[in-house]
Amino acid sequence: MRKVFKYLAVILALTLIVGIVPVQAATGVSLKKTSRTLFIDGCTGKKADGTAAKFYSYMNVKKFIKGFDEKKMTVKLETEDKTIASVNNKKVRINAKGLGKTVVRVTVTDKTTKEIKMQKSIAVTVKKNATAAELKCTCADDKN
Numbered sequence: 001m002r003k004v005f006k007y008l009a010v011i012l013a014l015t016l017i018v019g020i021v022p023v024q025a026a027t028g029v030s031l032k033k034t035s036r037t038l039f040i041d042g043c044t045g046k047k048a049d050g051t052a053a054k055f056y057s058y059m060n061v062k063k064f065i066k067g068f069d070e071k072k073m074t075v076k077l078e079t080e081d082k083t084i085a086s087v088n089n090k091k092v093r094i095n096a097k098g099l100g101k102t103v104v105r106v107t108v109t110d111k112t113t114k115e116i117k118m119q120k121s122i123a124v125t126v127k128k129n130a131t132a133a134e135l136k137c138t139c140a141d142d143k144n
Helices: 002-020
Strands: 035-040 058-060 073-079 085-088 093-096 100-110 116-128
Touching (some): 035 093
Parallel strands (some): 035 116
Antiparallel strands (some): 100 116
16 A cells, blocks of 8 residues: 555656646747749739649748747848849748849747757749740641
């Protein structure tokens, strides 16, 4: 009987200790995507099958940061080539400017401690949207 009480006392003590000590959450800040294709002048129209085209000329980076808390963290963007992709740190966006490829560095810091929580890069490819004049129709009876 004494062993049972000792066992219960130990379990009760451990339960109280675990309940008092706060559990710290992991920072867990990461990028959901490390590459992105943007299109000059974008297109949000419809494809031939009726679905949305979603050829965007910008990228809202906050949506791609897993574990980001706007109240506790800040984001800073830096581009390697401003002629291909520019950054807007106020809106936390990458904007397509010219054709090519570049890298945008994303730095997430804690607002209070100024500690860097994440520092990653996004490979950005900027392409030109197709126009109706550039599309070629290939029909079954077309001999070209």
